[in-house]
Amino acid sequence: MNNFHYTKASSVDEAVLAGKGAENYFIAGGTNLLDLWKYDLTHPQKMVDVNGIEELKTITELPNGGLRLGALVTNNTTAYHPLVEARYPLLSRTILAGATAQIRNSATNGGNLLQRTRCYYFYDPASPCNKRNPGSGCPAVEGQNRLHAILGFSDKCIATFPSDMCVALAALEAVVRVTGPNGSREIAFADFHRLPGDRPELDNTLGQDELITAIDLPPRGYAEHHNYLKLRDRNSYAFALVSVATGYELEAGMIANARIALGGVAHIPWRVEAAETYLEGKAPTEASFAGAADLILAGAQGFEHNAFKIELARRTIVRSGMMALDPSCQRPGAPPSL
Amino acid sequence: MQNIPPPATRSVSLRVNGKPAQLEVAPWVSLLDALRHDLDLTGTKKGCDHGQCGACTVICDGERILSCLTLAVMKDGSEITTIEGLGQPGNLHPLQEAFLEHDAYQCGYCTSGQICSGVAMIEAGHGKTREEVKDLMSGNLCRCGANTNIIDAIMAVKDGNHE
Amino acid sequence: MTKNKEIGRARRRIEGELKVTGQAKYAAEYNVPDLLHGYIVNATIVKGKIESIDEAATRAVPGVVDIIHHENRPKMAYFDMQYSDMDAPPGSPFRPLYDAEIKFHGQPIALVVAKTFEAARYAASLLKITYTEEEFDVNLKTNLDRAKKPSMGLATLIKPLPPGPRGDFDAAYATATAKFEGEFHHGAQHHNPMEMFASTTVYEGEGKLTIYDKTQGTNNSQLFIGNIFGLKMGNVRVIAPYVGGGFGSGLRPQHQLVLSVLAALCLKRNVRVSMDRSQMFTYGHRPETIQHTRFGATADGELTAVNHVAHSETSRYEDYNEVVVNHAGMLYPAQNVTLDYKLVPLDVSTPMDMRAPGGVTGMVAVENTMDQVADRLGMDPLEFRLKNYAERDHSSDKPFSSKELRECYRQGAESFGWKDRRPTGQPEKRGNRIVGRGMSSGLWDVIALPGKATAEFNAEGKLVVSSAVNDCGQGAYTVFSQIAADQLGLPLESVKFVYGDSELPLSPIQGGSYTTGVVGSAVKLACLALRNKLFKLAQILDGFPLGDALPQDVDFMDGEIIVKKDPTIRVKLTDVVAFNQGKPVKASKSNIPNVFKLKQYTRAAHAASFVEVEIDEQLGIVNVTRAVTAVAAGAIMNPKTARSQILGGMVWGISLATREESLLDKKMGKYVNDDLGEYHLPVHADIHDLEVIFVEEHDEIINALGAKGIGEIGMISMAPAIINAVYNATGKLVTALPLKVGDLL
Structure with missing residues (x-):
């Protein structure tokens, strides 16, 4: 809920440059980031608005028969896109099972990957939480844990990752394309999110200052079954x-x-x-x-x-x-x- | 956290309900608060301020969005329609009229969001069946329990459009 | 020459156009000049004392105007009585910012006032508070041995404690053929109206305030503020024409009202304070309750033994009580009955009335127990209830003022198709799903209170009726206009109802389903008095046009007084006003209930719900696919808005049974799902086919309108019917509400 500087970027390079810094955030849809900010859970010093980067707003066919989903394409646009509906109906249906029409109209594909957990204790700045405040403890273990993990948790954190879309992307074995100060790289979907282990504050392997630019879908879409x-x-x-x-x-x-x-x-x-x-x-x-x-x-x-x-x-x-x-x-x- | 001095306000040009609207706002002002406070368009409601109730739904560049989870500065150059722009007493939008006919509201606080959401959903052409419409309207909570009347009103207008 | 009556006609809401166009203004929407914004700071401990408040970081935020807390607040009243609002239970009401003591988690402890909302919110997050913490206990289950009888107070007048024992329960239960012993539980629930609590206080000058408040009683807020700040009542005006839902949460003045007034008086400025959604979980709730039942019946289905005991939480500082266990003895003629209701004080905020308070809690236990006994008898649940139909209230040995519950059963069962119900454990299958059908009775007491209204007829030919009462969406404004129109034979369009302002004639807080009966009756009486006055003036118009006609010899129709015998003799009401030198002709009247007459009767609205559920057999997902609720609530003023009220109640029943619950972390002493993402209100996709039936019922006793009120009755029978339907399908009795995904695996 603190004040912050705000700047607009119109290219990936401009964004990466402007975004450099631990408390600087890229903002696209903002549907989770602004929620976290209003709850006093993140304290951005600068928000870099990436919505002006037109090149990340397209869905294009790849030479290998796959599909590239621009990071700034909204969830709804992706779900209703004719190529997605025809070749990756699993993804389409999964996206539409998440959130609401309003949120899907703002939320972007890149942002979807970066959602934070909905654990009650993470969301309460006055509660201990190892994810939010490493070393402070995890009240969920002996508290209200209906939403919580049954697999892959650690004694530090039993939170779950809330995305629907990412469940389909995992099944489809998508590839995440990112660009940072040191250039671009690809991350296999299975390597993108991480288990809590001893570092529950880290949700994923995206480097600081890296921007997700696209999600590539391999040719196999399981459209029939x-x-x-x-x-x-x-x-x-x-x-x-x-x-x-x-x-x-x-x-x-x-x-x-x-x-x-x-x-x-x-x-x-x-x-x-x-x-x-x-x-x-x-x-x-x-x-x-x-x-x-x-x-x-x-x-x-x-x-x-x-x-x-x-x-x-x-x-x-x-x-x-x-x-x-x-x-x-x-x-x-x-x-x-x- | 470091206490940043307030950054200079920014100029934001919107078209709201068909008319140009000029705002001078700090980056931390949500579109919702800018509408309700700076532009005195209080028809758009604040029911949770966290994207969990749908009361703040407005139509932005043709699509329904939650104005509470959007910064006003992010919408520079956008075309926004609020409940006030859909229709006024004596000149109602068909969905507003249908809400009266079906008694699709009680306290009236979720109503603006329900109507903006319904109008945008119909215009987007989504929601073929009543069950799909119920799902696609589920981002708009109604605590009074007017649910069946709301969906009746939307179905009446939607089916009318399809004639 | 009779005119179509307005009462009983399906009418659109008179404020409808304002609501569907966003023109109806709510408390936080008055953008008065030079407005300051206050943000509430809440305690992050459950019990203890504030040791220190470090304001430095907060003060450093540009735009911050002031920080108000117990150390620097202006003078507030000293005596508990001065903090007792119209709905205060016995005890010592909570006083925001009064002292350093922390009584419950989330207690408001400071207000940060700034030039903008954003600055106030941010600065509030920087206030550093240290506490001395004390041990606390919020666990109802482990403290049942500390339960005590509720204290008596004003509130117990309309919420009577259980009657004493009747007959010999132990003997009857011991010899009963079919019996069931059950324990039922539901956790706390929060009202969560869509509009968050807000007050915009306009500082009008020395000690004078105009307050736009979210409240269910403008006079209640006015009296409360006047009392605790020592202001003249005439200097405190509370305006609340539109309220974004109440459901009981606005029956007591809320923290933001006190805080906005504190700041306005301190700073001599206009101040708005709005709660955020998580703060909507810090003022009161439906109390967590544990109930035990033991019912017994003879082999031929006569219910002979009823024992119903409830334990509810309350705060340490007030004894909130509700009527949980009284209704089985009113619904059924069992002769051996023992009832008990006890409170367990815990370190929580005082619970509050929440839609159908007590009634819905108790009825879940009663009606689920009834089905279990019926099951053991091998009797159809409806047949079992008809076998035990009470023609008079045996618990108080009084007749009912009216009771058409039998007709509710009949019409509801027929429309629903109850005859298709299958015995428990032999469900119909639909694909992966099994189907269950269940029913329940419902009862809600009719409450009588005084209320006042003023009616005046003006030179424009309008009937202007006014009351301080407000309407959270129940349809009261429309109904009162309809009632007024009929008394003077006017079209609805000629009536203007003025409302929601403490300067208007005194109204009680609006709740308990009594507003139509109380204020509506006052409207009727005021309009009849006005009619009489208009007639008397018409009698002495120049030329004495009405001759020797008496009041009963004339009709009032479409703005004229018409002599029945000779309809050519007519006097325009506007001519009467002209004769009154153009001044509106005016009458005020109070509706004072005839307590002597009323207390000879048991007065209650009744209902019966019939519910179909589909349950995914493997996954245990439950959907209420269809429900019919038949209601007998006396005269129905406006079938359109009344139907909506019952539909709303049915949705609340679905929510109570299958959705909403405030999750309490007992170690931390706080509700952890304090937002609308995790506090699950039903969404559109949860609500399916709902039908409402109003059964004809005439009641000459209850009030001038014969209207019993419908705000709560639509909710009460739904939740137990759903649980009975689930039992019918699965053979599993769910005793902890809400029924959640996973419970039926």
Whole structure:
């Protein structure tokens, strides 16, 4: 809620130059950054408005058959883009299951990757929180932890990563393109977000002063067999308790190239490659997906208020796998029971 | 945190409800507060100030957005429509008229946001079925529980448009 | 020659155009000149004392005008009584910024006043406060042994404590064929009206204030401010024509009102103070409650034994009480009844009335227990209730002033298709989902209070009716206009209702579903008095046009007095005003309830809800797909707005049963989901097919209108019906609300 300097950048280079400094923030949609700022959780000294960088506002086809999503394309524009709808309907549906139409109209693809957790204690500046104030403690472990992780947490932090879109991007094995003072680089999606470990204050591997410029989608889009199933405390406009993005191809009725990613259960979109390998060559049956679920949820551990998520995740993986057989029955954003 | 002296205000040129509006605002002023305070357009409501209720929905360059999660300085050059610009007593927008007919409001505080949101949704052409409309309107909370009447009003106008 | 009555007609809201165009102004929307902005600083501990306040960083923020706290505040009243507002429970009301003591988490402890909202908010975040912390306890479950009887006070007059025991419960329960013993729990809930609390205080000069306040009672805010700051009542004017939802939260003056007035008086400036959303979790809430029931019935379905005990939290400084356990004894004629209601003082802010306070809490336990007993009897739940239909109130041994609950059951069941309900555990399947059907009764006491209104007829031919009352969206302004129109035979367009201003005739706080009955009756009486006055003046007009006609010999229609026998004889009301030298003809009247007559009856609105739920069998996701609520609430003034009131209540019922809950961290003593992202109000996608039925009911006893009020009754039967429907589908009784994802796995 502090005051800050504000400047506009019209190119990536200009932005990177202007953004240099620990307390300087790039602002695009602002839907999470301004929320955090108003709660006194971030204290920007300077906001660099990147909305004027036109080159980051396009969706373009890549020579390899993939698609490049500009970092400044809004979530809604991406979800409703004809190429995304046709080739990556899993991504389209996943985006539309998140937030609200208003937020998706402002929120950008780049910003989506950088959302902070919705842990109650992180959001209260007066509470201890290792993510916000390293070393201060984690009240969620013995407090209200319904929203919290069952996989990959540490004794320092049991927060979850709240994005829906990123769950699909994990399943699609997207690549994040970033530019910083030392030039540009690509980050595999699986390497972008990180587990809390001893440094829960770090959500991801984006370097300080680096700007996300695009997200590249590989050619494989699982357009025929995909599903995003999100379970939450109300039918819309709530963060996932458990969500599952499923995509696979069928060859002669048997699963090939399966991808399953989970949201709402960990500090990152959760993927277990062994489970995907396990499914290969198997028929798409409840038993097959249940077997995959066992591998995905191996080592899952619940807390006082979120232990239910383990069984819920298991069942959701199975249901999502089965729903992917016939995506025509699905509508964006709709809960399974409608 | 370092206490920064207030940066100079910036000039922001908007078109609000079809008319030019010139603002001199500090960067930390939200579009919502600029509308409500600087421009005295209090029809746009503040229900949470954190993007969690939808009461501050306005139509910006044709799309519905939350004015509380936007800085006024970020919208320099934008075209904004607020509830005041959709229609006035005696000259109502069809959705405003439908809200009266369906009693789609009680306390009236979420109403501006519901209407702006509904108008933009209809114009965007999204929401084929009632269930989809309910989902696409779920960013606008109504504590009075006028939900079914609100969706009735929107469906009436939406279906009218499709005739 | 009868005119269409306005009462009973479906009418749009008279303030509707203002609301749908953004022209209706709420408390924070009066942009008066030279306005200062105050931001509240809240305690971050639960219990203890403020040791020091370091203002340096705050003062250094450009634009900061002042910082007000207990060490530098202006004089405030000393006696508890001076802080007792119209809704204060027995005890010692909280005094914002009074002293260093911290009584609950989030307690307001300072106000930072600045030239801009942004500067005030930022500067408030920099105030450094040190505390001495004391041990606290906010845990209801572990403190039940400390429970005590609520203190008696003014509030207990309209919220009676449970009646004493009747019959021999222990013996009857021991010999009952079918019985059920249950424990029911719900946590705290917060009102969360869409408009956040705000007050814009205009400093008019020496000791004189005009305050635009968010409140459910302009007179309540006026009296409160006058009392605690020692101001003449005539110097405090409170204006609140539009209120963005109340649901009980505005029944007591809130912290921001006191703070904006403090600052305005201190600085002699205009000051606005708005709460933010997390501060909306710091003033009061529906109390966490634990209930125990034991019901027993004979083999043929006669309910013989009822035991209902509730433990609710309250603060350490006030005994907030509500009527939780009284209703089973009124709904059912069981002869062996013991009821008990106790409070557990904890380190929380005093709970407050929140839509259908107590009633909805108790009814969940009662009606879920009823279904369990019916289940054990192998009886249909509706049949079980009809078998135990109370023709009179056995708990007080009085007749009902009117009761059409049987008709609610009949019409509701028919419209819903109750006959399609399947026995528990044999649900219909729809794809992955199973279907459950449940029902519940509802009851809400009719409260009678005095109220006042003024009516005047002016030279423009308008009937101007006024009361200090305000309307948070219930439709009161429209209804009062309709009532007024009928008394003088005028079209609705000729009535102007003036409202929401403490300078107008005194009104009680508006809540408890009594506003239509109380203020509406006053409007009716004032208009009838005006009618009488107009007639008397018309009698003595030049030429005595009405001859020897008596009041009963004339009609008032469309602005004229018409002699029934000879309709050619007419006197224009505007001519009467002209005869009155052009001055409006005016009458004021108070509605004083006839307590002697009223107390001979039990007075209550009734309802029955029928609910269908679909439950995903594997994932346990519950949707209330369809519901019908049939309501018997006396005369319905405006079916359009009344239907909306009941729909709103039904949505609240869905929310209570399946959505909202304030999550209390017992170690930290605070509600952690204090925002609208994590405090889950229902969204549009949660609300499906809802139907409202108004059952015809005539009541000559309750008030001049025969209207019982409908603000709460639509909510009460919904939540228990939903839980009963879930039980019907799954065989699982949910006893902790809300029912959440994961609970049915």
